[in-house]
Amino acid sequence: MKKIFKLLWVALLSASSVSMVAANATDVLSNLKSRIAPDKRTAIWDVKATTAGSAVTVTGTVGLQEQKDAISKELADKGFSNVANKVTVLHNAVPADKKWALVKLSVASMRCEGKHAGEMATQGIMGQPVRVIECSSDWYRVQTPDNYISYVPSSSLICKTEAQMKAWRAAKRYIVTTYGSRLVTEPAGDETVTDIVMGNILEYKAENGEWIQLATPDGRLGWMPKSEVAEFSEWAKQDLNLELVLKTAHRMMGSGYLWGGTSTKVTDCSGLVKVSYFSSGVILARDASQQALYGLKIKGNEWQKCQFGDLLFFGTKSGRVTHVGIYMRDGKFIHCSGQVKINSLDPKDPSYLYSALSASRIAGQEGTPYITYVRNHPWYF
Numbered sequence: 001m002k003k004i005f006k007l008l009w010v011a012l013l014s015a016s017s018v019s020m021v022a023a024n025a026t027d028v029l030s031n032l033k034s035r036i037a038p039d040k041r042t043a044i045w046d047v048k049a050t051t052a053g054s055a056v057t058v059t060g061t062v063g064l065q066e067q068k069d070a071i072s073k074e075l076a077d078k079g080f081s082n083v084a085n086k087v088t089v090l091h092n093a094v095p096a097d098k099k100w101a102l103v104k105l106s107v108a109s110m111r112c113e114g115k116h117a118g119e120m121a122t123q124g125i126m127g128q129p130v131r132v133i134e135c136s137s138d139w140y141r142v143q144t145p146d147n148y149i150s151y152v153p154s155s156s157l158i159c160k161t162e163a164q165m166k167a168w169r170a171a172k173r174y175i176v177t178t179y180g181s182r183l184v185t186e187p188a189g190d191e192t193v194t195d196i197v198m199g200n201i202l203e204y205k206a207e208n209g210e211w212i213q214l215a216t217p218d219g220r221l222g223w224m225p226k227s228e229v230a231e232f233s234e235w236a237k238q239d240l241n242l243e244l245v246l247k248t249a250h251r252m253m254g255s256g257y258l259w260g261g262t263s264t265k266v267t268d269c270s271g272l273v274k275v276s277y278f279s280s281g282v283i284l285a286r287d288a289s290q291q292a293l294y295g296l297k298i299k300g301n302e303w304q305k306c307q308f309g310d311l312l313f314f315g316t317k318s319g320r321v322t323h324v325g326i327y328m329r330d331g332k333f334i335h336c337s338g339q340v341k342i343n344s345l346d347p348k349d350p351s352y353l354y355s356a357l358s359a360s361r362i363a364g365q366e367g368t369p370y371i372t373y374v375r376n377h378p379w380y381f
Helices: 002-036 065-077 162-170 242-251 269-278 300-305
Strands: 045-052 055-062 083-085 100-103 107-111 120-125 129-135 139-143 149-153 157-160 173-176 180-184 192-197 201-208 211-215 221-225 229-231 282-284 296-299 311-315 321-327 332-337 339-344 358-361 371-373
Touching (some): 002 045, 065 083, 100 162, 120 149, 157 162, 192 221, 242 269, 242 321, 269 282, 269 321, 269 332, 296 300, 300 311
Antiparallel strands (some): 100 129, 107 120, 139 149, 173 229, 180 192, 180 221, 296 358, 311 321, 311 358, 321 332
């Protein structure tokens, strides 16, 4: 009887140990996910752990090799010595000549699903580098410099190898600084090669008086007035200029709202913020709820402490952020809601619209997470 009891006790301890291993491994992966892949908009993470005795097997899918490597390291660091990491890395399956791409259209629509009927997620603009996570004949799943992940038609991109991207970064490039323009077939000509928007990046080819010849990422040649562009590496040296940020936002006054819009053609609320700050060389997070996480925080009921250029966040009574604007002065802010317009935070002002949940100061926070100078982003330089 004692022998039977002892065997049952050993079996119970063994089962408990296996259960503990499974629970611990799952907890470790959950904690890791919260650190390196907390937002499905910026990271692909579908991972689980299973156990057999003391062995742990990790399966599922991630976007990048560094995520898979982090899983192995984290489990090893936590004392798991018998781990089989069988996680699939999507980026590893992309052919070498398609690992990277440049947006070749002035503005490219990027969607939540790989189909034209899919919800708009964001936009890419000409010369923007993207990392290809998955590819098929018609749609690519890509990551933009702000880490946002979405689907874009393959016809909107020109693919590049690592070597070609290195050559592009070393090439003499120009960035469009005017609100919108055209690339034409000859100086002062009227035949259009492509439309152009602020922030487009093209390669230098030649000059003729007040005109400059540029090439699109897919090699189309055309001319623009020199006054409408700036040499990219020189432009990128600028420090944050809040007057320029607000000037860019004001140039869009009256333009309509488009969910997912992130260009001077048309924007959504967070797109207006991104376009405005990018004009001064700063890359911000994509969505309002993401932008609200970064920068120097200010309480919404203390909006009087806000300074020119601060971001204002609005949303539900539960505190969920759904909207963003840029603070001007004297309680006024500019934002895109229906159209780009100006309203007030002051309930006594006739233009009062709603109160802010919080605010974030970007100035002085450059170099902190999701507030990145273009010049410091390795995809550009």
